[in-house]
Amino acid sequence: MLNPADPAFVARLAVRLPAGAVIPPEPRHLQEPRGRHHGQAGAVALPDSTDQLAGIVRACAEARVGIVPLGGGTGLVGGQVMGAGPLPLVVSLERMNRLRGIFPEENVIVVEAGMILADVQTAAEAAGRMFPLWLASEGSCRIGGNLATNAGGTAVLRHGNARDLCLGLEAVLPDGSVLHGLKRLRKDNTGYDLRNLLIGAEGTLGIITAASLKLVRPPAAEGTALIVVPSPTAALDLLGLAQARFGPLVTGFELMHRMGLEFLAETLPDLRQPFAVAPEWLVLVDLGLTQGMDPADELGALFAEAQAAGLASDGLVAQSGAQRAAFWALRETIPEANRRVGSIASHDIALPLGKIAGFIATAGAALARLAEVRINCFGHLGDGNLHYNVFPARGRNRAEYDDLRAPITRLVHDLVAAAGGSISAEHGVGRLKVADLERYGDPAKLAAMRAIKQALDPLGIMNPGAVLRP
Amino acid sequence: MLNPADPAFVARLAVRLPAGAVIPPEPRHLQEPRGRHHGQAGAVALPDSTDQLAGIVRACAEARVGIVPLGGGTGLVGGQVMGAGPLPLVVSLERMNRLRGIFPEENVIVVEAGMILADVQTAAEAAGRMFPLWLASEGSCRIGGNLATNAGGTAVLRHGNARDLCLGLEAVLPDGSVLHGLKRLRKDNTGYDLRNLLIGAEGTLGIITAASLKLVRPPAAEGTALIVVPSPTAALDLLGLAQARFGPLVTGFELMHRMGLEFLAETLPDLRQPFAVAPEWLVLVDLGLTQGMDPADELGALFAEAQAAGLASDGLVAQSGAQRAAFWALRETIPEANRRVGSIASHDIALPLGKIAGFIATAGAALARLAEVRINCFGHLGDGNLHYNVFPARGRNRAEYDDLRAPITRLVHDLVAAAGGSISAEHGVGRLKVADLERYGDPAKLAAMRAIKQALDPLGIMNPGAVLRP
Incomplete structure (x- = not known):
């Protein structure tokens, strides 16, 4: 059992470190971006060097005090905020930024x-x-x-x-x-x-x-296109065309849905929309090219090939760096629009590429049977990584769906697991998905993880309750 | 302490498995390609499925019998052959090849x-x-x-x-x-x-x-060139030129030394040599290109740029698939020539790219002070991975250098460690480099490795004596 980072411990720790290296927690040390998890801490340590940090860890090990490591605090699954249990010491890396x-x-x-x-x-x-x-x-x-x-x-x-x-x-x-x-x-x-x-x-x-x-050398030229596709299946076929043509020069392949464009129009009306009528499905293709290749020519040729194959009905190729940035801004502002609309439940999932179209159809139909919701499905299609976010029907608010949050997530994650997917593609487990990991994780993997945790951290002081139940 | 896979254990195991799944060891199960390590085994198990293999492992765990897993047996550091200790069970994966x-x-x-x-x-x-x-x-x-x-x-x-x-x-x-x-x-x-x-x-x-x-899609076109460079430093500068021009389309960048070409001429005279006089340093550049790029044109342009920059004095661009294969055969036959000459000591090292030229100069001079030897330094320069192999002087044989083997390896590995390099870039630790790992490995890393081994394999049955001392 861990001990709290109580005033006596904090005082002992402060004496070992330079002035100002142990401070009371400020709100920024205890919050996460969506405001869904709130942390607590006996103090925040601000080591300036690896040696100082090692000394802090040794002090915590001696006193059996839990440590919550803190970077920029932008994680979306609560890995950086510990809301329950004996008061931990937050160790922020903000001074070790050289x-x-x-x-x-x-x-x-x-x-x-x-x-x-x-x-x-x-x-x-x-x-x-x-x-x-x-x-x-x-x-x-x-x-x-x-x-x-x-x-x-x-x-x-x-x-x-x-x-x-x-x-x-x-x-x-x-x-x-x-x-x-x-x-x-x-x-x-x-x-x-x-x-x-x-x-x-x-x-x-x-x-x-x-x-x-x-590091890598910057590409000789970069190009971006927005291409309207008839379906997720067509989007994946277009990815195949792009990779056949450009191989490893395809840098990004992002999927967007009409709902995302509508959320942008609704919450951020000043952002210029590229199409007069929001298309049902849209992909952003990004290329990093080698010497002698012209981005607009290459993307134009890809679009022509896609159109001939019935994989594209409309498209825009960026003609300048500013236009390229605007295309990317569209994609990258969708999460902000989502925040403003306010989701019932967000899912950071990965699927085998061959299972994506089927998942989108099945999950949409199943959610429609469960409740009246809006779905904004977008993300890094080239990686099989979708942000599958579920929102209240127009005119309704999140609070009305409180009882449905858990069933919705269960439904989505069950379908993902059945398709051989991942319930956390890129955000991690944190504290939010510990129970999900237990439910969907491979038993042999979980047992091995617990054995490794016990072997390397027998006192359980490192980020207690994250990833694995303490 | 482990128990041997004695006849009683082998008989008990055989009963649990289909006929023919447990056999006496054949020479191919106990040898490695250089003939430097010889294994032993109480029997060889040939599971046909993951379930069968799991049953074999459980039987070994119950009886505390060591297991040596066996793939193709081509490893160069003895990880697949256990020559000492209680007789292990070799578990060959040869039937699980679906x-x-x-x-x-x-x-x-x-x-x-x-x-x-x-x-x-x-x-x-x-x-x-x-x-x-x-x-x-x-x-x-x-x-x-x-x-x-x-x-x-x-x-x-x-x-x-x-x-x-x-x-x-x-x-x-x-x-x-x-x-x-x-x-x-x-x-x-x-x-x-x-x-x-x-x-x-x-x-x-x-x-x-x-x-x-x-998997990846095959490149639209592939091209290979041999380029004579004045020095290892020039070779690295040429790599920079190639990457600036072709980015991720550079597939291979191999370094060869005159000694390798001489060994080929000496031991495999039928292999056609590309240059009338063997150059001191030679690189093989391999490209996998996208649609519309011509390999010979692209490599010609690279060569011209390199020549203008003083990085290349001569070169050959493959004009056909057969010629491309011949260039690669040259590179890939060097290990066979090395085997025929017979090295005193071979080293599979990696270095930060910026340390390679200095290492080659320093190690060559230091070895010359230690003994009269020939050095064949070649390998995957783009990865910083050199095969730094040391051979007897012309007309002398390996046995004369028996006392020098350990000092030579020590000298090479000490220089590698001092340069922040690796004493095993791609071959692994096996049994050959267990002591080297202890000498050069980070103490905290070794301690964590031992803790993980103990946590996941508390009985120590998995490939005993490989990587870590049992």
Whole structure:
């Protein structure tokens, strides 16, 4: 059983650290973006170095005090806020935000975990490179949190998740020891893959303090098109056409539904809509091309081929950087429109590509039988990752659906599980989906996870209650 | 302490299984390709299904008998042969070699672990796709072994290691439970990453029984060039030029040294050499292009740019598929020439790209001070992975260097470690490098590895003595 981070513990900890390194919690340390989870903490520690952080972890281990690691606080499943149980110590990485090194000729950057994602991108750009992890929250999320949750985003199709962009980690383990693994290597088969174990463990097996990350050279030219497709099946066929034509140069392939465009029109009327009448299904295709390829020509040729094959009825190819940004803004503003409308339940799901069209049809019909709702289904189609969000019928509000929230999520997740999908494609488990993981997770996997948690964190101090029930 | 797989145990096991599923060991079950390690076994089990394999593991756990999992037996570090300790049971996956399913529209194939790598490639090709893991041993290695060792090869620069090509695993864990994780998903953030933990664990945490793997569409056109470069530094600059021009379309970037060409001329005189005088340093550049790009034109343009920048003095662009195959054959036959010459010591190392040129200079000078040797340094330069192999001086033989083997390896590995490199880039730890891992591995990593091994395999039955000392 854990002990609370009570005033006596906090005072003892503060004495060991420089002035200002232990502070009372501020609201930003205890909230998450949707306002659905509220945290508590005896104090917030602000280590300035890996050694300081290791000392804090050792103090917590000695006193059996729980630790909630905090990056930018943008997680959507409550992994960063602990609302119940003995008062934890929040350990914020915000002061550990240094660039440790950049090696453009190696396509590598080494950064501390508290660095804001956008700052990593900016540092890469300054060296003529690109760090291709693009998220809606990139201006405030921190790279340590991106790695702890294996964040995804809009360029996963080409560049992979956060996991795929990480070459090495430094981390403080639950006993206060420091894992020194900041290698700048593309290949390293020396023992178990602790890097990937810590990535996606959401702070329950240790705290990531720094990372060496892959960079890429920016493409010679980039191009974006919006293409109206008759159905999700046609959208997937169009993805096939694009990949046959451009191979790994297809960077993004996003699906949007009429409902998302209507929500945008309703809540953000100043945002310019690309089509006079909102199409039922729309995809955004993004290419990063090599020297000598013209984006508008290439996308025009793709559109012509798609149209001839009955896969596209209308489309727009960006003719400038500003237009390209506007197309992306459309896609990236949908979550904000969703927030303004107010969902009953949101689902971050992944499906085998071949199961997507069937799922959309079946889930829509089943939800319609359950309740009068609106569905905004959109997301990273190229990765099989849909944000399948369910909203009140027009003119009604969320509160009227309180009793339906759980049945709706159950229905959606049951269909996802039956199709061999994932109930958390990119957001993680956090505290919100612990019970879902127990319900849908493979029993052997859960048993192995518990054994690993017990082996590396026998006191259970690392982010208690996240991912696994304490 | 483990018990031997003695005749009584073997008889009890045989009764539980179909006739012919437990056989006496044959030489092929106990040998490895270089003939440096020799195994022993009480028997060889040949399960036909995951359930049978799970039953075998449970029987071994009950009796505390060690298991040596066996794929194609092509590993170079002895992970597949146990030469000392209580007689183990070898469990060969050779009968579990079925194609479970192929989903071209998803770019996914699901195969059993015992499938020969070349058969996976053939199945992908039959469906119009490509499985881009290319190894010298692809005709005999099995995909389960490729995954257990996180195999690399010649297309890692573009497609990653075996790890990067795997979407999901089925495996039997040390307690005989079955991990069902054959998902066909690009994104799945539901708990700890057991897939990547099993990949690269070399059979010490469980036995991989099946995998879902990524496929890609074949490039529209492929092209290969041999380019003579003045130095390793120039080779790396040329890699930069190629990546600036072609981005992710650069598939392979291999380095060869004059010594390799001389070994080929000496041991395989029928192989046609591309240059009248063997150049000091040579790179092979391989491209997989998109529609409308001409390989010879593109490689010609790259060569011209390289020549103008002083990075290339001579070169050959393949003008046909046969010529392309001949260029690759040159590179891929070097290991056979090495075997015929007979190395004193071989090293499978990775270095940060920025450290490679310095390492080659420093290591060469240091070895020259230690002994009269010949060095064949070649490999996957784009990945920072060199095969740094040391040979007797001309006219002398390996036996004369017996006392120097350990000091040579120590010297090479010390320099690699000092440069932040890896002493096993792609071959793994096996039994050969257990002491090296202890010497050069991060202490916190080793402690965590031992804790995980103890947690998942408390009896220590899984591939005893591989990776970690038993």
